[in-house]
Every structure is written in C-alpha cells, then in structure tokens.
Amino acid sequence: MSALNNAIDILRCFSSARPDLSFADVQALTGKPKSSTSRLLRSLRDCGLLEQDRHTRRYRPGLLTFELGRLHRAHDDLIALVERELREVCARTGHTGYIAVLDGYQQVVLRIVPGSNPLRVVNPPGQRTPAIITSNGRAMLARLSDEEVRKRVPVEYPKVPHNSPQNFAELIARLNEIRLTGVSDAADEAIEGVASQGFAVASGETGELVGVAVSYSVHTTEAERAHVRRELAATADKLRRITGDPLAQAADLRTGTAS
Structure with missing residues (x-):
C-alpha cells in the first residue's frame, strides 16, 4: 500500500x-x-493519470483523471435526479423509498427517502443485501445478460428466504419475467412482513445502473399496490427518457416514436 499511498500524495x-x-x-x-518521486511520476504518466508537457517537462492531470472525474460527476448527477423523482413518489404514496447499486451479486443502499406512513422500514445507507432477494436488486440484475448474472452469483448458490428464487434456474426465470413485464416485486424476503416494488434505470452516457424501490407492509391492499405500481412505472419511464436509458430508446423503436 505504500506505493499507492505515495502515488496518491503526488496526485493531491x-x-x-x-x-x-x-x-x-x-x-x-x-x-x-x-x-x-521520479519513478512514481513516470508510472503515473505511463498509466494516464498524469501527462507531461514535452517542451516544459511539467506534469498535469491526465485524461484518465478527467474521465474518472466525469464519471464521478455523472454518478452524483444521476443519483440526485433519481432521488428527486423518488421523493415525489414517496410524498404521494406515503411509503419509504430506496436507491441502491449493484456490487457483485449484492446491492448497496445509497439513499433512503422516508415515507409518512407508520411503517417506515429503514435499511441504512451502506447496507448490503443479496440483490436476488429484493425487488430493485432483481430489477437491476434483469438488466444484465444471463451470463453476466451467472458471473456475479456465487457458484454455491446462497441460502435465501423461501419466497426468493431458490437456485440459479429459478432466478433466471424470475429475471425473464421482469424483462417481459417490467414489474419487479418482493414480499417477505429481505425483511419479514415487508413487501416492495422496484425498477432499474441506466445512464445512456455512462451505463451506470441504479435500482429504485418503494417498500410497504405485506398487508397493504391490492388497490394500494396497484397505485404504487403506476407511480413507479411513470417514474421509471420519465427517468429513462431523461437519462437516455437504452430501455426508453428500445420502447420508442417498438412504438415508432423514435426521432
């Protein structure tokens, strides 16, 4: 780690x-x-983190640092956009919302939008949960190819709640259903007594994938679930069009509305 720390000291x-x-x-x-210092500067230059002016021999941040900074900014912009729209959904439904990203076969909670209803299920930011047992986690996995999903899920399939896919074949079947219907839901899985609905949105510029979910009691009426489903579907459509998500472009091609 000393070499890495020394390189970071130079970049700072x-x-x-x-x-x-x-x-x-x-x-x-x-x-x-x-x-x-000479060795580290040469290494940073060779990998693209620094550039060296051929005339003055002075160093400056390289193209790779610009690209990484651009991705970081795009990430913040995407999350802020999703959170703003999710707050509107949570305000209208009273339920708690979550924003998460994938890390391997797990999802990591980034943001929470509290609801106004008595049941406020809170998974703190940073918490990791197997994506295969959550609605927004499966929605994100459904955006990947079966081969990509296989690479993420451990060969020894994890032990999961009885309502979750019990093996890889069941998982792929559930993901295919999400791909076909656009609906991803969960009940009595990550948290007993809690149900949720989720979707995923991808940035057309960076390809970054974000999962969004709204949770509520498993005893919530079907009418209220349908209300949440409509809210999420409209929000998903809006976000995908704003972000240039390939799903929105594909939908336009199918309906003949692409420009």
Whole structure:
C-alpha cells in the first residue's frame, strides 16, 4: 500500500491553484526522495493519470483523471435526479423509498427517502443485501445478460428466504419475467412482513445502473399496490427518457416514436 499511498500524495499536489507542476515542485511538496518521486511520476504518466508537457517537462492531470472525474460527476448527477423523482413518489404514496447499486451479486443502499406512513422500514445507507432477494436488486440484475448474472452469483448458490428464487434456474426465470413485464416485486424476503416494488434505470452516457424501490407492509391492499405500481412505472419511464436509458430508446423503436 505504500506505493499507492505515495502515488496518491503526488496526485493531491495538483489543484486549481497548481494545475501543473515540475519535478522539483512535486518533490518539494511531498518531501519524497528524488529516485522514488521520479519513478512514481513516470508510472503515473505511463498509466494516464498524469501527462507531461514535452517542451516544459511539467506534469498535469491526465485524461484518465478527467474521465474518472466525469464519471464521478455523472454518478452524483444521476443519483440526485433519481432521488428527486423518488421523493415525489414517496410524498404521494406515503411509503419509504430506496436507491441502491449493484456490487457483485449484492446491492448497496445509497439513499433512503422516508415515507409518512407508520411503517417506515429503514435499511441504512451502506447496507448490503443479496440483490436476488429484493425487488430493485432483481430489477437491476434483469438488466444484465444471463451470463453476466451467472458471473456475479456465487457458484454455491446462497441460502435465501423461501419466497426468493431458490437456485440459479429459478432466478433466471424470475429475471425473464421482469424483462417481459417490467414489474419487479418482493414480499417477505429481505425483511419479514415487508413487501416492495422496484425498477432499474441506466445512464445512456455512462451505463451506470441504479435500482429504485418503494417498500410497504405485506398487508397493504391490492388497490394500494396497484397505485404504487403506476407511480413507479411513470417514474421509471420519465427517468429513462431523461437519462437516455437504452430501455426508453428500445420502447420508442417498438412504438415508432423514435426521432
């Protein structure tokens, strides 16, 4: 880790006030030996994190840092957009909403939008749950190919609640149903007594995938579930069009509304 930490120390030397630096500048700012500074600068340049002006020999952040920063900004913009729309849904339905992303076969909660109803199920940000047992987790997995899903799910299939897909074949069958209907729901799975509905949206620019869900009691009436389903379907459609999600483009092609 020392080499990585030293490289990070060099990258931290750059700022809006110091957009480019000489070898001597970097050595003075970091206080590192001449030999290791030279080696690290060369490595950072070769991998694209830094660029070196061929005339002045000064270093500046490279294209890779720009691309990473752009992805980070796009990520923040996407999450903020999704959260804004989810807040509207939660305000209209009174139920709690979640925003999550995939990490392997698990989903990680990023944001929570509390509802006004007495039942407020809260999975704190950062909590990990197998995506195969949640509505928004399965919605995200359904956006991947079967082969991509197989690579994510452990060979030794995880032990899951009885209402969840019990093996890989059942999981693929459930994902195919989501792909066909656009509806992803769960009940008595991640949390006993709790049901949810979810969808996934992907950025057409970065391909980033985000899962959205609204949760409520398993005893919620069918009429209320239908209300939530309509709210989520409308929100999913709106978000996909705003973000350039390939699903929205495919839907336009099917209906002949593509420009």
